[in-house]
Amino acid sequence: AQTVTQSQPEMSVQEAETVTLSCTYDTSESDYYLFWYKQPPSRQMILVIRQEAYKQQNATENRFSVNFQKAAKSFSLKISDSQLGDAAMYFCAYRSANSKLTFGKGITLSVRP
């Protein structure tokens, strides 16, 4: 079974600085997808970014980018120019061909003004 590990329960970043959130996963599959979802206090799950495992190029979405290391099974999220609105819980998630998402435990990000 696939597992997703987010070992840091919380992190803090100064506004306008850069922060990296870590995620590792375990799988024997070669074709899969990885996601970062953001969950603000409203608890809605919002897609931040996704990465296809077959793509070598790291995904980027405005201030958000990933460092995807397939051999190491690592998928970290980098947030540049952090803003107060980035404060939330962030979940790393894995999806294989069977379509269900497997989530990590999440990390709470706080942004200091």
Added chain:
Amino acid sequence: EPEVTQTPSHQVTQMGQEVILRCVPISNHLYFYWYRQILGQKVEFLVSFYNNEISEKSEIFDDQFSVERPDGSNFTLKIRSTKLEDSAMYFCASSEIARTDTQYFGPGTRLTVL
């Protein structure tokens, strides 16, 4: 931008009662999902649904749970006899294609069982 909607936003019920949680997926999506998140814990998969059938279900999704697409727009999760441990946030999600597409989540229904 199209979005997944869920009603109600908060449901309070007594233990042993039946509840129905409702979702309206994005209109051109064909694959539907329910997840739940017990407070302070990670999001867990419950069930996936395609072509009016369950595609996959987790061990959490026992006989107390059922899903239905009663019409062309709604997707429901029914819990027949609620238990205290069913208290959680329930998220509906949908995607256009299961294998490659992103799942978009609704805002969730907070279920409180007393």
